[in-house]
Amino acid sequence: MMEALAAGELRPLREWLAGLQVETDRLVVLPQWDVHPVPDQPSPGRRSVDRTEAAIAEILRQWEKAAIAPGGVPFLLLFVLTAVEAEWNISYHFEPLWETLEAAAQCVRERGARLEAADQVAGRAVVALMESVAAQIHAENAMVTGQLEAQQAALDAAVVKAREAGELARRAADGLPDISRYLLARIAEIDDVCGVAVARAVRGVREFLATGEPLDEAIAQIEVAEDGGHVTDFGYLSEIRAHRLALVSLAERKDDPWLRVDHGKIVYLYPFAVRGVPPQEVLDAVATRCADWALGGTRPVSVNSSLNLDDVWHGSDAFERRYGGALVELPDVLVSSVDGRPLDQVRAEIRFSRLGNHYVRFSREIVDASPADLYAAMLRAAPEYGAARVAFRDGRSARWRRLSELALNLAEDVCECLGDTGGRDGSRALASPGMFHVVVAVNAASTTLGPAGDARQEVRTAAGLQGVMGTQLLTNPVTHLIGSIVEWARYTRASDLTTTITGLTGEQIVRTSNTTAIIAPGMPEFAHNGRGHVVEFVASLDGLFTGWSLELVDHYQRVEAFRARVDTAERNPGGSSQALRALARELDAERTRLNDFAMSVRSTITLIRSPSLVSSPVVADVLRMVLDGSTFHQRTTELNAMIEEVAKDQLGSSIAKLARQREEQETREEEQREGRQRAKLEVFLAVIAGAGMSGVVQVLQAGFFQSRDAAIWATGSVSAIGIAALALGYFFWPRGRR
Template identity: 85%
Template sequence: MHQPMMEALAAGELRPLREWLAGLQVETERLVVLPQWDVHPVPDHPPRGRRSVDRTEAAAAEILRQWEKAAIAPGGVPFLLLFVLTAVEAEWNISYDFEPLWETLEAAARCLRERGARLDASDQLSGRAVVALMESVAAQIQAENAMVTGQLDAQEAALNAAVVKAGEAGELARQAASGHPDLSHYLLVRIAEIDDVCGVAVARAVRGVQEFLATGEPLDQAIAQIEVAEAGAHVTDYGYLSELRAHRLALLSLAERKDDQWLRVEHGKIVYLYPFAVRGVPPEEVLDAVATQSAYWALGGTRPVSVNSSLNLDDVWNGSDAFKRRYGGALVELPDVLISSSDGCLLERVRAEIRFSRLGNHYVRFSREIADAGPAVLYAATLRAAPEYGSTRVAFSGGSAQWRRLSELSLDLAEDVCERLGDAEGRAGSRALASPGMFHVVVAVNAATTTRGPAGETRQEVHTAAGLQGVMGAQLLTNPVTHLIGSIAEWARYTPTSDLTTTMTGLTGEQIVRTSNTTAIIAPGMADFTHNSRGHIVEFVASLDGLFTGWSLELVDHYQRVEAFRARVDTAERDQRGSSQALRALAHELDAERVRLNDFATSVRSTITFIRSPSLVSSPVVADVLRRVLDGSTFHQRVAELNAMIEEVAKDQLGTSIAKLARQREEQETQEEERREGRQRAKLEVFLAVIAAAGVSGVVQVLQAGFFQSRDAAMWAAGSVSAIFIAALGLGYLFWPRGRR
């Protein structure tokens, strides 16, 4: 009965199942959005960055609303649950936000527990089989979360749990075969794939990698089991096959280099930076508020441990700028942050602080020491900065608020800072300009050794950065933090061709290697305090992303205001009744905006020049290192893009508006001048007509009286007439229309 629908679903086509449910009036579109990370059916969703509220209740309520419609048909509820499972798996393919997936699956299981007893026996068994498969998928998602967070032991445990739940689903599906044979067959095929992929192959591969890294145990058996699963008949889904292949290739990369030299970081430091800009409050006022009031601020649900009116920079930053400018600021130290697994196991403890700059390049900073770390440990540590990092428990020591990732905590801290600044300065419009993906990881290697294989007992000291050429694990220092992880120990396949080549070289064999979101300071022969100088340079350059973000948004404000002016100019152009006085007022506003844009451009270019200037620091050697780090970053590209945007707004947008407004003013003033001249001409014509009427008769009378009385009277009459003509000419000249400049 349902065989075509199940065959289509097995081939990846969901439409027949969706149409069948729609025939029962099930609103499938409301079910599809339940596991989606960017759709929030829960009202009053908290701001970005905060731990989202548990949506299990809302998802369960929605599933129950559709449940009643599906329950009228035999098999309706099991197929409804299967549709929910398919929607979750589709979202799982594109999202690292696992909570909505788990919450939707749990909501479906809760609905079956509450309403399952009302179903007939066949639907109960089939529904329980689907829910058991859901629980197996939830465990698989947990396994991926453990892989993304670098917890191999937790990954293996989750995979084993997935196999157990798959076994339960298989037994229930066999029992339900008499009532719903097509659904039962589909479930059994899916469960067999999970058994082979999770139970036999991947779980064993995870165990093999753990043993290989700990003792050097060969990976041959783990690789062979994955090859058997790939070649077997059970796994037909291409998605599963691609995962098996990715795992196999990662294990082969490890096995091929089992006798090579492997990196061991004896001592170092890792720093996670999250730049942000404060909109609406100038940097000087930010520093004043931080210095005087931040000790009492609530940031991330906690209070600062200390407030320092300095960034604790070494004196190399005391430059020789002609305008007496220098880089500096203030910092707010917060309690330590604890990063734990979902079961409460502590993964990492990091120091937390917020650094404020007088240039405006503020950033949230987390840091920790590294000791005796191999490549796998270093890899897991670098991943923790990314917004795609798996779901964990992130909380301040002694605090109750929780986040899933450091990136989310950093966003909340930046937003809390802006809220406090707005309260302090009375500016409701202040807000943070940041994004989860705007992060940078700094890895400083202070001391390093190499061992033969991953677990070699003899360690050879590394004297310079060049000593890491070709060492297994060194590729972690030359590759960025990835946003996608698709296999166990994926770092083993990172390309080694760029090992320590794109670098900024120092004086004692150290090298600074920069990627799109990481910087490695490899200086095993340097004292710790000299490392700090290099670290400050690297952090300074990385934090400039926040500064450019603030500038770009400020320029967007200018652009929007100019666009509003253009609309008003267009309206004035269409409205012929507008006066030149109104156009002059609009021109004054437009001129003021041009002045603001010019001031902004001048300030931006002055700051950029200062950043580029050798006078920013006191040492020519440090200035050269800073220049090299800037060259290796996107700084020059960002500067060029910003200048192009300024020119576009100033010339194309603002210039066009000013030219159009000037033309309109000229046309409007010409029209007003013509109207004014017409009125003057009309007055003159009336005046002259009156003069003419009265003057002609008067002249005739004067002449008659003079010429017929005496010679003197005639002379007087002629003089009077001449005076009248002269007066008329004078009045004509006085009232004659003249043009205005």
């Protein structure tokens, strides 16, 4: 069982614990962010939920079952630790991991004294290793948030705790030798080799970036850890190798020019759409009622009925359509580390557009930023940023873990306020934490020789940044996965600033999947702002397309329901044509709605593409090129294809099938009506015939019994009546239908 555990295989340990009636499934879910901390309860989604108390209760419930066997509790704790590490491999939601480990440690503090001596020592050893793992998670959290100092401190703490675990494991060797050997193997692997080497690497990187101190010693220590034969697990080896290659990349460029952003701006955009409320109604509600809305637990600082765009957005559209809207300013947002150290302060706004491309916007200035500073700032937008403390500066709001969580919360609050203050019921925000965009504007830049050089060389055009260390941050997207210290040092540099969008007065705009860099050192700030409006406009279109796509899904679902009803009508030919006509009217109404939606979408897309959206041909050209560099055209093509599929293939086929059914049903009903009418006529004629026959008989009787002339007259009259009846019968005899 211990050999399997050392190889990362949990099944034998799980089966052993199951033999003690331990419900391992309830322990596995404790560190999972998307599962409620109390099993059998609904999932909390991405909300931050403190699960420490629930985890303590669950571990203690299983504790009583495991405690009946020697080594049961230490094995139970090892199972919890392994479950946490398994979740750590796939998640950046670190809080559930810390809370589960803390819960296990609390259980040992509360119940550990009741265990046998060997189990007590082994349990404390496992807890010390848990504390080491918790510190390692803190180190990774610091790495993905760009905090090298905090990363080094956490690694040092992890080493101390791992050594404590090793000492306790040696003391447990007599009573529980298998657990002792396993723990000591873990310590030798993580502490003596990996932990010390990575901590030294982080310290070396800090010294290199601050003073230019060579990285040779740090690289050598990592090489010893990698090649010394003490670490055999490929996962650990791959992590060490990634750190080494990052340090080598830094060392190779220690004498190159390094980027310094003397002044600039960084903007984090989170687009969203409001479902169920037209954009103009949203703007009307914002203008009249937004000042009293509670957004993220705070109140707006100001509400502006304009987006404060420059005059170039006063276009020449024939229908007087233009980009504009309203701006809601919120208190500044503070970003701090999990232990409360300030990291950043950003300005917060929500921008509402008359086209529907709304977005939450955070921004701040960049002053004298090194590549490491810029890297940390760009990471802050991602939902994988790691755990931090995000709160409005006024202190009246709740705290979030990331800017992306706050942005999503603000979008949801907008829709809730729209419903509460007279908006349409059922309005919902269409947003995603991963649907973000980072805009970096470089107003002034310089280069230094090496990372800590004193002399600076001014950068006058974007071309002056070719080959400069740190420029690769402007040409690569914000990654969702960080695997090594200063990973940005290894970003691709072969195409630095070659994918340009425009180049006026040395300006270049570079766009990736989630970033846009505006590099224009020779451009005044007001001109930078104009370029920024163009870039932000294009980035915010993601929310617009999301709203359109989900509205089209609504149409698709309704059409599918109609298809099911049409198919049911086809299988039930006894239905009335009146019911089919009512269904046809519903289908026509849905076709009208879909046509109106398609016309609105295509009209908006045409406006966005049109040079008349802006008043300047130069800005129109810039907008066109930024659109070309984005996914706008691809998404437009996909959306049009989806509209055509729903309108023609789905809705059109249902309408054609229903029309055929209506014709067949109306034919059957017409034949039934003719049959009933013919039956009535035949009865009526039979009655008339009976009456007529009696009259004929009377005529004949009267004629034959009066005289010979009267008999001839009676016979002729009867013959004439018979001939007339035959003629009329032939004329009115029913013919077959074509």
